[in-house]
Amino acid sequence: MxxxxxxxxxxxxxxxxxxxxxxxxxxxxxxxxxxxxxxxxxxxxxxxxxxxxxxxxxxxxxxxxxxxxxxxxxxxxxxxxxxxxxxxxxxxxxxxxxxxxxxxxxxxxxxxVLDWTRTDLGFMLPNGATCMRYELPVFAAFDIHILERDDATDDYPSEIVAAAKSIFASMNDADKAALTRNVVFGLPGAAENFSLADLRVHLAAYAExxxxxxxxxxxxxxxxxxxxxxxxxxxxxxxxxxxxxxxxxxxxxxxxxxxxxxxxxxxxxxxxxxxxxxxxxxxxxxxxxxxxxxxxxxxxxxxxxxxxxxxxxxxxxxxxxxxxxxxxxxxxxxxxxxxxxxxxxxxxxxxxxxxxxxxxxxxxxxxxxxxxxxxxxxxxxxxxxxxxxxxxxxxxxxxxxxxx
Structure with a gap:
């Protein structure tokens, strides 16, 4: 090896x-x-x-x-x-x-579209270390309520949809912007200039x-x-x-x-x-x-x-x-x-x-x-x-x- x-x-x-x-x-x-x-x-x-x-x-x-x-x-x-x-x-x-x-x-x-996807790039562990995390209810909150993708709720269990709604309700504008940056970081070089509108265009190209x-x-x-x-x-x-x-x-x-x-x-x-x-x-x-x-x-x-x-x-x-x-x-x-x-x-x-x-x-x-x-x-x-x-x-x- x-x-x-x-x-x-x-x-x-x-x-x-x-x-x-x-x-x-x-x-x-x-x-x-x-x-x-x-x-x-x-x-x-x-x-x-x-x-x-x-x-x-x-x-x-x-x-x-x-x-x-x-x-x-x-x-x-x-x-x-x-x-x-x-x-x-x-x-x-x-x-x-x-x-x-x-x-x-x-x-x-x-x-x-996305090479990899995480919702948190600096998740704090009990020992003080940080790591990347993918948290499904948080991702669902992005998908359903920030990106507002059509029929997104159909892709998640009902309990995840409910949790996503609660998470989104607790977020301020800075939280929403940070989550969006984290999700789109999987596009190499795009984290600083990739907008929700850009993402919607890319998703639409795969619709069929x-x-x-x-x-x-x-x-x-x-x-x-x-x-x-x-x-x-x-x-x-x-x-x-x-x-x-x-x-x-x-x-x-x-x-x-x-x-x-x-x-x-x-x-x-x-x-x-x-x-x-x-x-x-x-x-x-x-x-x-x-x-x-x-x-x-x-x-x-x-x-x-x-x-x-x-x-x-x-x-x-x-x-x-x-x-x-x-x-x-x-x-x-x-x-x-x-x-x-x-x-x-x-x-x-x-x-x-x-x-x-x-x-x-x-x-x-x-x-x-x-x-x-x-x-x-x-x-x-x-x-x-x-x-x-x-x-x-x-x-x-x-x-x-x-x-x-």
Whole structure:
């Protein structure tokens, strides 16, 4: 298992030196300044590679950009509307350019409109740490009473609708504005300038597009790009929905093992793979993460190891970002399943034996608090998570344990 770290580039509050001191072996990054539908040029890719490779003092870091997260799939591609054919051509060219620069693993997602959704980006825990939280009644209050989406009440149980009404009645204008900012933060770069009117326009564009059509569009997309990746020796890996349930009337198609199995079977190439995110998938009680790793493992090309604490056993429920070993996913069992998959790959002579993983998200602890890092990406909270995950990998890989 290769230990990696997500880095947002020179603007990131975590420096290259910080990553080195955390003991990471590789970097996960993206070119967030390039809009969806545009080509990632070799020059821009190479520039980010140089930024990863050089420490602030000019010395070599000996780190490399190993995983792209994410090469964005435009809304036009997801809907097969507007300029989608040109966007698809740009995505293909970006693959070629990444290959030319030596990068082989590309994470992407097919979530309509919002990449991820939380209602609180700084939920206070009893020990004083803060984390991100998705609270279903609060989200329903946004959906029903702030966004005022047509027929939104039909998407929630009656008790959630009642709770949402009470929550909204207690909110002042500042509370409403803060909740709106939190919800739209899942649109990269949009938190400062994305209005409710903008969101309504995006939602309206999906009004006639259900799950079956979106799934077919994903398969069409993969039928175009996966053969290219296969020929180039690259690996594409789709990130699951976050949270893994329908939101705002939008279709969600990558939330369960069955969802992945359908898409992997429809485009049955090794290049068409999975980003197994234990936090996103773990927000549903019916997703068994170690079993999913056992059954889908040969196509898992990238791992996000994080944990969430579910606040109910409902499929549609609230949760918060737990410490890496404290949520509802059995992280030891999951990592054991990953190591077994790597043993199978070694025996099969594959060249992708070591699966890259990163400590996804983290709680704000110690000096993280008040640093205003990207939500979910504190330095110390992720360092703690990586240390815990590294300890599990080390223990399970020890000869004394392997021989038992």
């Amino acid at each position: 290769k230990q990696t770290w997500r880095w947002f580039g020179p603007v990131d509050r975590t420096s290259v030196d910080d990553m080195l001191q955390a003991g990471v072996e590789g970097v996960v990054s993206a070119l967030h300044h390039i809009p969806s539908g545009h080509v990632w040029s070799v020059d821009e890719i190479s520039k980010r590679q140089r930024e990863v490779a050089i420490r602030p003092n000019g010395a070599p870091s000996n780190l490399a950009w190993d995983v792209v997260e994410s090469l964005p799939v435009s809304e036009d591609i997801k809907r097969q509307s507007g300029d989608w054919r040109n966007h698809l051509a740009a995505w293909k060219q970006s693959l070629h350019n990444l290959h030319a620069c030596g990068i082989k693993v590309v994470c992407y997602n097919f979530m309509p 597009l259900g799950e079956d059509r979106l799934r077919a569009n994903l398969i069409d997309f993969l039928s175009e790009v996966a053969p290219i990746a296969q020929k180039l020796g690259m690996r594409l890996c789709c990130h699951p929905d976050d949270p893994p349930v329908p939101l705002l009337g939008l279709p969600r198609i990558m939330s369960t093992e069955q969802d992945y199995a359908h898409v992997l079977g429809a485009v049955d190439l090794m290049a068409n793979g999975v980003t197994l995110c234990s936090g996103s998938l773990g927000a549903r009680p019916d997703n068994d993460l170690p079993a999913m790793m056992d059954r889908l493992g040969d196509r898992v090309h990238f791992l996000h190891l994080r944990n969430v604490k579910r606040e109910s056993n409902d499929i549609q429920g609230s949760f918060y970002e737990a410490a890496h070993l404290e949520g509802d996913t059995d992280m030891v069992a999951l990592i054991a399943a990953v190591l077994k998959q790597e043993q199978r790959r070694r025996a099969a002579g594959r060249d992708d034996i070591s699966i890259p993983f990163r400590p996804d998200h983290g709680q704000n602890i110690l000096d993280d608090i008040g640093r205003n890092a990207q939500p979910g990406y504190p330095s110390i909270g992720r360092l703690k998570g990586l240390a815990e995950l590294r300890g599990i990998v080390t223990a399970l890989s020890h000869p004394d344990v392997q021989g038992r």
